[in-house]
Amino acid sequence: MTERMGFFTDTSVCIGCKACEVACKEWNAIPSDGAGFTGMSYDNTIGLGADTWRHVAFIEQPGALAPSAPDFRWLMSSDVCKHCTHAACLDVCPTGALFRTEFGTVVVQEDVCNGCGYCVPACPYGVIDKRADDGRVWKCTMCYDRLSAGQEPACAKTCPTESIQFGELDELRGRAQQRVEQLHRDGEPRARLYGADPDDGVGGTGAFFLLLDEPEVYGLPPDPVVTTRDLPAMWRRAGLAALTLLAGIAAASLGHPTNRRRP
Secondary structure, three states: OOOOEEEEEEHHHOOOOOHHHHHHHHHHOOOOOOOOOOOEOOEOOOOOEOOEOOEEEEEEEEOOOOOOOOOEEEEEEEEOOOOEOOOHHHHHOOOOOEEEOOOOOEEEOOOOOOOOOOHHHHOOOOOOEEOOOOOOEEOOOOOHHHHHOOOOOHHHHHOOOOOEEEEEHHHHHHHHHHHHHHHHHOOOOOOEEEOOOOOOEOOOEOEEEEEOOOHHHHOOOOOOEOOOOOHHHHHHHHHHHHHHHHHHHHHHHHOOHHHOOOO
16 A cells, blocks of 8 residues: 655745746646736745646744844745645545545546536635636646656755655654754744644645744634535435425325315
8 A cells, every 4th residue: 555645844944946836837837927026025926826836935024033133034935735634625526537646645637627616615725726728727736647656746856955845644744743843942932833633624634834933924724624524414404404395395285185085
């Protein structure tokens, strides 16, 4: 059985070089975007989308960390699809275009996608997006073709500081916890893991992060929950309501004067 593979992104060593963005686009032949000026620091792609599968955020946080330090600090983070354990996009896809690979990742088959867009609002992270020119959805595949050939994803391969680490998910989680403990000892008490807990609202993610502040600072939801969590209960209630309605119709029909025998 193939071990589940994943990403561990250590934002404490991200330098914002965007090598991951470029490598992702080159390997996956993703159309160019982000050529305009956004006014959001050095962030020219703003967020993940159909044409941005890796997004490097630049967050200018005011307040000096030490008397001799500048009056702000950079928080940089390379965001990506989370490849959730409980993936709502898989639950709502009517064509099977989205599927779980043998590596535990979630991939879109563009030749099967019909562009219905159900998966777009289903994603609790806002990752999946439709491409304007063809209407289909696109997102990170964790370089499924490279994994199948025994290679690591292009973004992890090119990251110069090893901020993006790829490997077996369980091993990455252990390594990440050790890194958090090290940062705490080094005087960074706000360091924490995001998406590494198998008991969270999505069952843990296949791409998790080490953050230096609250998730909201990075534009991440603080407590994500799989949006189809209540779907089975909703279907049960709908079925019960339908049966109740049918029973009411049957009772009304049997009680109608035309159905009563004349003496």
